[in-house]
Amino acid sequence: MARYTIELRNIISMFGEETVKSWFTDYELTDYLTDDEIAVITARGTWNKDKLAQAIIDHYYMYEIGFETPALFKHQAKVLMRELMEEKLPLIYSAAIEYDPLVNVDYSETYSGTNSGQSQSSSTSNGSGLTVNSDTPQGQISKTAILGGSYASSTGANETTNTITDGSSNSGTQAYTKTVRGNSGVSATAQKMIEQYRQNIIMINRDIIKDMGSLFMIVY
Incomplete structure (x- = not known):
């Protein structure tokens, strides 16, 4: 009450x-x-x-x-x-x-990375030759006469060109995750x-x- x-x-x-x-x-x-x-x-x-x-x-x-x-x-x-x-x-x-x-303690650490590489090389070589056969004694043939074809019984010539190109490339990725969880025992038992x-x-x-x-x- x-x-x-x-x-x-x-x-x-x-x-x-x-x-x-x-x-x-x-x-x-x-x-x-x-x-x-x-x-x-x-x-x-x-x-x-x-x-x-x-x-x-x-x-x-x-x-x-x-x-x-x-x-x-x-x-x-x-x-x-x-x-x-x-x-x-x-x-x-x-x-x-x-x-x-x-x-x-409860955390994760993640790492990831990418690597790549590339290489390339190139080379060129040129060659030429001239062969002259003559019945005239060598001492009587001048360069001008040879180029003009004088006294030549036969001639031969060749020219070559070589080109070499090399190239390579590579790439890749890597990743990992580190997880830590538990009692560190440092701050408290x-x-x-x-x-x-x-x-x-x-x-x-x-x-x-x-x-x-x-x-x-x-x-x-």
Whole structure:
């Protein structure tokens, strides 16, 4: 039986449970978190606004509100929830991230490279020859006479041209990925990491419910 104001259960009887729950869910996750962070919480599936609101109602079901009228209680409930969730939602997000508490090193190193080479060589050789047979003694033949064909009983000539071109090319790629994952043992031992993990397991809903106590007369 209420002594000073009215118990929460009576307000629920007056307005309906869903309506009263809506007073404790009147905030938007997008006001405090990014879409990616909200997706992490949703994928984990361990927390949502309705579960928290139900827990608040169940906890304070028999408590008297700390305000003169239900309207004032409704207003203050909405204000306090928004103030609390600005602090608590980032904690809820961090608690929803899945990770291995025994791993403090996890990275990959990828290397890739391309090498290529090309070589080319070219050579050309030319040759020419002139053969003259003459019955005239060599000493009586001048160069001019030979070129003019004088005294020649027979002549022969040849010209040759050789061209050699060599070329080669090569190319290749190489790549590797180095992955390191585990406990380096430098920053902390496995036992210390487990201890730190346990300290990070915060019962966030319980803390929020406790903070909501300022809305009620803690006289039972």
